[in-house]
Amino acid sequence: MEYVEHRMNDEAAKDVASASLVSPLNILLVSIILYTAYTTFFSKSAAPQLPKPPPPTVFKIYNPHTLLPFNGVDNAPVFMAIRGAVYDVSRGRNFYGPGGPYANFAGRDASRGLACGSFDEDMLTKDLDGPLDTLADLGAEEMEALRGWEERFTEKYDVIGKFVSMKEFEALNSKE
Structure with missing residues (x-):
């Protein structure tokens, strides 16, 4: 009987540990990290545009x-x-x-x-x-x-x- 109780306690501890990894807060944090990584490394947005230089002046x-x-x-x-x-x-x-x-x-x-x-x-x-x-x-x-x-x-x-x-x-x- 002691074996069964011990085994049940182990399984209950596993469920609590795995349930805490899939919390809404963790999902949100992982989403933010993935979005930031994507926009930083894979986004094809153009580089910031510099202002046009003034037209050259002829002496x-x-x-x-x-x-x-x-x-x-x-x-x-x-x-x-x-x-x-x-x-x-x-x-x-x-x-x-x-x-x-x-x-x-x-x-x-x-x-x-x-x-x-x-x-x-x-x-x-x-x-x-x-x-x-x-x-x-x-x-x-x-x-x-x-x-x-x-x-x-x-x-x-x-x-x-x-x-x-x-x-x-x-x-x-x-x-x-």
Whole structure:
């Protein structure tokens, strides 16, 4: 009789152990593990898409007339010249585009205004057909300020062209 009781206790213990493996919680956990493994190793979903790079910018020669339309109006790019280099400052549209604090420099030569720390219209060259501002009358402190601006622009924005006077532009185009 003792043998029968012992055998029944063994069988009862087996039923409890096997029943605990097939609980709803274990089924849920196994399902989650299988789903995660499947999506990680076997899913054919595409890799995350990177944003499109901006279109390449061709290095060009600009004069005061060809630079002027790039002032950010009507979603145009925003370009600005500093000491003969043309920068694409479109990423800084909030500063250099329409309504920004430096908006009067958009599409223009900003060298004198940046050197003097002035946003006034009288800092801009009025005669677009005349020679470029040589900045010869600026002092050492103003030229140092301008070099600081140039460094900042060179680090932050792309140089996309060269800024020349109308006379130089016509001379370059007549050679071609």
